[in-house]
Amino acid sequence: MSGQAETRAAPVQVSASGPVKEARRRSWWGKHGRTTTVWSLRVAALLAFLVLWQLAGNVVANPMFVSSPVAVWEQLWAWVTDGTLSTHTWITIQEVALGYVIGVLTGALAGFALASVRLIYDVFEPFMMALYSIPKVALAPLFIVWFGIGIDMKVILAAVSVFFLVFLNTAAGVRDVDRGLIDAVRLMGGSTRDIALKVVLPASMSGLMTGLKVSIPYALIGAVIGELVASNRGLGYLINDAAAQFNTAGVFAAVVVLTALAMVLNAVVGAIASRANRWKPLDA
Amino acid sequence: MTAVLEIEHLTKEFQRGDVATVALRDFSLTIEQGTFVTVLGRSGCGKSTMLNLLSGLSKPTNGRVLHRGSPHTGPTPGIGYLTQSDTLMPWRTVQRNVEMPMEIAGRPKPERQAAAAELIATVGLADFADSYPRELSGGMRRRASLARMLANGAETILMDEPFGALDAQLRSELQRELLRLWTATGHTIVFVTHDVEEALLLGDRVVVLGPLGAILLDQEIDLPRPRDPDETKIHPRFVELHATLVRALKEGARR
Ligand SMILES: Nc1ncnc2c1ncn2[C@@H]1O[C@H](COP(=O)(O)OP(=O)(O)OP(=O)(O)O)[C@@H](O)[C@H]1O
Numbered sequence: 001m002s003g004q005a006e007t008r009a010a011p012v013q014v015s016a017s018g019p020v021k022e023a024r025r026r027s028w029w030g031k032h033g034r035t036t037t038v039w040s041l042r043v044a045a046l047l048a049f050l051v052l053w054q055l056a057g058n059v060v061a062n063p064m065f066v067s068s069p070v071a072v073w074e075q076l077w078a079w080v081t082d083g084t085l086s087t088h089t090w091i092t093i094q095e096v097a098l099g100y101v102i103g104v105l106t107g108a109l110a111g112f113a114l115a116s117v118r119l120i121y122d123v124f125e126p127f128m129m130a131l132y133s134i135p136k137v138a139l140a141p142l143f144i145v146w147f148g149i150g151i152d153m154k155v156i157l158a159a160v161s162v163f164f165l166v167f168l169n170t171a172a173g174v175r176d177v178d179r180g181l182i183d184a185v186r187l188m189g190g191s192t193r194d195i196a197l198k199v200v201l202p203a204s205m206s207g208l209m210t211g212l213k214v215s216i217p218y219a220l221i222g223a224v225i226g227e228l229v230a231s232n233r234g235l236g237y238l239i240n241d242a243a244a245q246f247n248t249a250g251v252f253a254a255v256v257v258l259t260a261l262a263m264v265l266n267a268v269v270g271a272i273a274s275r276a277n278r279w280k281p282l283d284a
Numbered sequence: 285m286t287a288v289l290e291i292e293h294l295t296k297e298f299q300r301g302d303v304a305t306v307a308l309r310d311f312s313l314t315i316e317q318g319t320f321v322t323v324l325g326r327s328g329c330g331k332s333t334m335l336n337l338l339s340g341l342s343k344p345t346n347g348r349v350l351h352r353g354s355p356h357t358g359p360t361p362g363i364g365y366l367t368q369s370d371t372l373m374p375w376r377t378v379q380r381n382v383e384m385p386m387e388i389a390g391r392p393k394p395e396r397q398a399a400a401a402e403l404i405a406t407v408g409l410a411d412f413a414d415s416y417p418r419e420l421s422g423g424m425r426r427r428a429s430l431a432r433m434l435a436n437g438a439e440t441i442l443m444d445e446p447f448g449a450l451d452a453q454l455r456s457e458l459q460r461e462l463l464r465l466w467t468a469t470g471h472t473i474v475f476v477t478h479d480v481e482e483a484l485l486l487g488d489r490v491v492v493l494g495p496l497g498a499i500l501l502d503q504e505i506d507l508p509r510p511r512d513p514d515e516t517k518i519h520p521r522f523v524e525l526h527a528t529l530v531r532a533l534k535e536g537a538r539r
């Protein structure tokens with residue numbers, strides 16, 4: 001139609017008022033100062049913790065219980081050189097990654113689909129909450145019966161834990177969408193599909209991102225519990241095995257590797273989330 | 285003249301539990317093709333409710349709304365509606381927000397980018413095309429919404445207090461721009477405002493609403509066009525009409 005055609009014919013420019021955008025070059029310290037401070041303090045805190053830990057070994061009655069950073073490091077190094085660490089870590093990485101991806105995909109899809117239709121959501125919500133409340137650990141024996149003690153069972157345990165968190169957060173995001181935004185698209189003549197893709201999907205992103213973040217530990221828990229319950233491979237097995245031999249340094253070493261794994265996952269998801277949330281105001 | 289929008293014996297209630305809020309009762313109004321109708325009324329008298337019904341966003345409890353002779357089934361791109369509250373997509377930049385209606389209409393990308401850039405310049409936001417709505421002031425968001433609504437290219441335009449949040453200078457610039465657009469296109473405009481002067485400067489006809497959408501006054505504005513704000517405000521007829529409208533509004537308050 002003709003609205004914008006006429007506007008183009010003789011645009012009356014509205015006088016500029018309000019803020020102007022200017023280049024402001026910041027010094028190196030202006031750009032990185034805070035980050036540098038934060039990171040230096042972090043490193044200092046970690047070092048202090050390690051020193052205290054090392055000293056604790058001299059104070060407590062039986063140093064075997066607390067182990068020490070040096071012993072843990074030596075154990076890690078021994079595992080690295082004889083290949084134990086890479087085999088077991090690789091197994092756990094596979095379980096965690098597969099479980100996480102499967103849980104996220106199914107959870108996000110289910111959350112988006114179920115929450116988009118009010119009636120369906122109202123019907124299924126209590127069932128979902130009931131299933132969510134089951135401690136997933138309690139399902140481990142059942143999964144062993146169903147899927148054996150191979151990698152499948154750990155992947156599924158991790159996926160189930162992740163699924164509900166992602167599902168619930170995505171569904172909450174979908175249901176929180178501002179009615180006004182949906183009406184705006186209806187006014188533009190948008191179809192249900194336009195509403196789903198251009199409003200509900202982007203609006204539910206922050207809910208999905210929350211789900212992605214909070215479910216990372218649960219992927220690890222699922223996989224490791226599975227390994228603890230029944231396995232002869234993986235970091236969970238390594239922990240079990242070391243503990244059975246009263247090798248506390250070994251337990252701590254495996255936990256350190258798990259922590260590193262969790263941090264890598266956190267960093268990856270954090271990067272995705274900050275891309276998806278670019279429109280959020282910088283400070284608020 | 286043909287009627288674009290007709291409201292016939294309409295009642296609108298909002299039910300909540302066992303209590304219904306009646307916003308409009310037995311309300312009738314006809315909007316003729318190509319006219320600029322301003323609607324005045326005190327807060328809460330049902331102006332926004334009326335526009336929601338005219339746009340097709342909400343359904344009447346009783347009675348009906350006709351758009352070009354046939355009952356409304358829902359919003360259509362033929363009617364543009366600038367709602368009272370901002371509904372810019374927070375995850376889109378101003379540029380992409382303004383492109384949105386054209387995106388939905390399926391216009392090719394280069395074309396809609398150019399058209400959006402021009403509309404954004406028209407409302408004075410050229411420097412902020414890449415900003416997100418949250419980075420803008422209230423009045424700037426209002427102008428971005430206005431640009432987006434114009435991008436629809438609708439022939440019937442509903443506006444709910446579009447210039448309320450703007451300073452006097454900007455407001456008169458945008459009023460002039462709106463009048464220019466209206467003269468050039470012959471669109472039909474329904475414009476809700478609190479401001480008696482604005483109602484008189486813009487409209488062909490002013491409708492004063494009272495409680496429950498009672499029509500207190502339906503007055504033709506026979507002021508010469510083009511209306512320069514400064515000259516028109518001292519026109520004797522303007523002063524006379526101003527007094528009439530203010531009296532009608534006061535009467536509404538007493539009822
Ligand atoms: N969704 C709703 N649910 C319940 N009541 C509503 C709803 N929308 C409007 N109302 C009621 O209808 C009446 C008219 O509201 P409306 O928004 O149309 O007023 P208005 O004339 O636009 O006022 P203002 O000038 O302040 O914007 C008000 O009393 C309001 O409480």
Ligand SMILES: [Mg+2]
Pocket residue numbers: 331332333368444
């Ligand atoms: Mg209103």
